[in-house]
Amino acid sequence: MATRTGAWAAVAAAAVVAVLSAALALYGSPLDAVLKRAFSLHNAHSVKGMEDALQLVRNIVPPLTAKKHKGQDGRVGVVGGCREYTGAPYFAAISALKVGADLSHVFCTQEAAPVIKAYSPELIVHPVLDSPDAVHDVGKWLPRLHALVVGPGLGRDDVLLSNVKDILEASKARGIPIVIDADGLWLIAQQPALIQGYQKAVLTPNHVEFSRLSEAVLGDPLDGQDRRGAVLRLSQALGNVTVVQKGERDVISDGKQDAHAGTHTLCQPWSLQQSVPMSGPAGKSEVTLGGPSSTRAPPPQCWECSQEGSGRRCGGQGDLLSGSLGVLVHWALQAGPERTDGFSPLLVAAFGACTLTRQCSHQAFQKHGRSTTTTDMIAEVGPAFSRLFET
Ligand SMILES: NC(=O)C1=CN([C@@H]2O[C@H](COP(=O)(O)OP(=O)(O)OC[C@H]3O[C@@H](n4cnc5c(N)ncnc54)[C@H](O)[C@@H]3O)[C@@H](O)[C@H]2O)[C@@H](O)CC1
Numbered sequence: 254m255a256t257r258t259g260a261w262a263a264v265a266a267a268a269v270v271a272v273l274s275a276a277l278a279l280y281g282s283p284l285d286a287v288l289k290r291a292f293s294l295h296n297a298h299s300v301k302g303m304e305d306a307l308q309l310v311r312n313i314v315p316p317l318t319a320k321k322h323k324g325q326d327g328r329v330g331v332v333g334g335c336r337e338y339t340g341a342p343y344f345a346a347i348s349a350l351k352v353g354a355d356l357s358h359v360f361c362t363q364e365a366a367p368v369i370k371a372y373s374p375e376l377i378v379h380p381v382l383d384s385p386d387a388v389h390d391v392g393k394w395l396p397r398l399h400a401l402v403v404g405p406g407l408g409r410d411d412v413l414l415s416n417v418k419d420i421l422e423a424s425k426a427r428g429i430p431i432v433i434d435a436d437g438l439w440l441i442a443q444q445p446a447l448i449q450g451y452q453k454a455v456l457t458p459n460h461v462e463f464s465r466l467s468e469a470v471l472g473d474p475l476d477g478q479d480r481r482g483a484v485l486r487l488s489q490a491l492g493n494v495t496v497v498q499k500g501e502r503d504v505i506s507d508g509k510q511d512a513h514a515g516t517h518t519l520c521q522p523w524s525l526q527q528s529v530p531m532s533g534p535a536g537k538s539e540v541t542l543g544g545p546s547s548t549r550a551p552p553p554q555c556w557e558c559s560q561e562g563s564g565r566r567c568g569g570q571g572d573l574l575s576g577s578l579g580v581l582v583h584w585a586l587q588a589g590p591e592r593t594d595g596f597s598p599l600l601v602a603a604f605g606a607c608t609l610t611r612q613c614s615h616q617a618f619q620k621h622g623r624s625t626t627t628t629d630m631i632a633e634v635g636p637a638f639s640r641l642f643e644t
């Protein structure tokens with residue numbers, strides 16, 4: 254019933270917009286204000302969608318109680334860190350801790366380890382990634398890890414990548430959720446079979462990494478006009494691995510059909526979606542979910558996150574996202590599908606990490622403006638998390 258009412262409201266809104274658009278063409282700008290009010294109908298959709306999506310993330314956050322032991326809220330491993338890049342694995346691992354993991358490990362090269370240790374006494378740092386026994390040395394920790402983040406600051410050395418390939422295989426065999434970012438995505442672009450069909454994998458490419466993957470997997474040059482379609486195609490070609498394409502808006506999909514299609518207020522046909530930012534207590538934000546309205550079958554799920562961030566594009570923000578996602582993926586899978594209302598736990602986790610990262614950026618920018626760096630964003634993880642997910 255609610256669905257039918259929602260659908261009629263959406264159709265009516267679309268009709269109102271069409272009529273007003275025609276009127277605007279005839280009579281010009283005085284109708285601007287009216288149009289804005291018409292768009293607020295869609296705004297209401299976005300507010301509802303955003304609120305619902307945030308609530309799903311809130312549902313997976315484990316309560317802080319006196320009954321738990323250390324480690325229960327997450328033991329996360331970051332595989333990355335080499336001579337050139339020590340910041341990226343640090344950002345990812347410390348973000349996991351700040352979001353709420355109990356223990357955060359870094360598996361890096363021998364040379365990178367003392368540097369990363371010196372950044373933080375809170376991280377457990379293993380200088381093993383370039384050792385001859387790397388796979389064994391990391392492998393013995395795998396039974397104790399809830400999630401792995403592979404790639405931040407890994408570099409592209411062939412020996413390291415070969416070790417990481419074997420670590421990925423061992424992790425998959427144990428069913429460990431894996432977030433793949435940065436140079437981990439470089440490896441996947443060389444060998445897509447490594448992740449093909451693994452349902453507990455999330456890839457978090459930036460623009461360049463997405464193009465590289467798309468080219469390698471689909472042989473397609475990236476269609477910048479159709480970001481949703483591009484993400485859906487890549488996810489489906491990889492056997493429904495979850496893909497988070499970062500950018501002005503983050504586009505998230507596992508390429509699967511939406512179990513709630515036509516029955517859930519979160520899902521609207523794309524043709525009725527509007528992209529109007531809204532103001533909320535945690536800043537401007539919007540989420541849209543759905544698929545093409547033309548198909549008869551339920552549309553594939555495709556989520557977008559456009560939580561207001563900032564204009565700063567300093568390095569390391571993606572590492573904050575992948576580290577946070579490591580924890581949220583564990584929490585979401587642990588919570589199970591009832592807590593995520595039947596939506597894929599990985600989609601909910603990805604939406605949470607994207608929203609959090611962008612909110613950190615927004616809050617840090619308000620304090621530091623152009624001089625904002627990822628360190629400033631990490632200082633905002635706690636307040637941003639409370640604001641978004643503990644209200
Ligand atoms: N402090 C650190 O240690 C950091 C290390 N990093 C690491 O650096 C390594 C390489 O990562 P990169 O992300 O540079 O990957 P790539 O080496 O593939 O370089 C991508 C290049 O594309 C450019 N680019 C990014 N977005 C673009 C867009 N939308 N359009 C056009 N060009 C764009 C970037 O400026 C960069 O030069 C990874 O291991 C990564 O984790 C980064 O995470 C940043 C922070």
Ligand SMILES: Nc1ncnc2c1ncn2[C@@H]1O[C@H](COP(=O)(O)OP(=O)(O)OP(=O)(O)O)[C@@H](O)[C@H]1O
Pocket residue numbers: 435458459460499500501502503562563566567568569570571572573574607610611
């Ligand atoms: N044009 C943009 N407008 C707003 N937010 C953006 C934009 N581009 C990226 N972001 C946000 O910045 C964060 C990091 O994305 P980005 O594409 O910079 O990752 P990255 O290149 O992997 O970062 P890193 O430097 O850590 O490797 C994400 O949360 C993303 O939503």
Ligand SMILES: [Mg+2]
Pocket residue numbers: 434435459571572
């Ligand atoms: Mg990156």
